[in-house]
Amino acid sequence: MVIPMLIHQLQFDDVRFSPDAQEHRAVAILTTEDRTLCLMASAKLAPSAPRDSLAREFAADALRQVRRMPEYRREEDQVRVAEDAGMEFCQAP
Secondary structure (H helix, E strand, C coil): CCCCEEEEEEEEEEEEEECCCCEEEEEEEEECCCCEEEEEEEECCCCCCCHHHHHHHHHHHHHHHHHCCHHHHCCCCCEEEEEEEEEEECCCC
């Protein structure tokens, strides 16, 4: 049995726009009570997309990746974000 993952903090670092791929990329840092998980996340948004849109898209991509991991994909609701979870950029996008 896998212990469900409850994410308390989402941070995005090393945010860049790739002109070739026409997407933003960042390192998504997901923090739970007892671990930290770092993933590459992407967002297919315009180069001038607002920060809140970038944050939502990076979070959605990171959560999609975690939910596809073998230990979490077998059951729904194994990966959740706390209602009071913070979402921030480590550097300006």
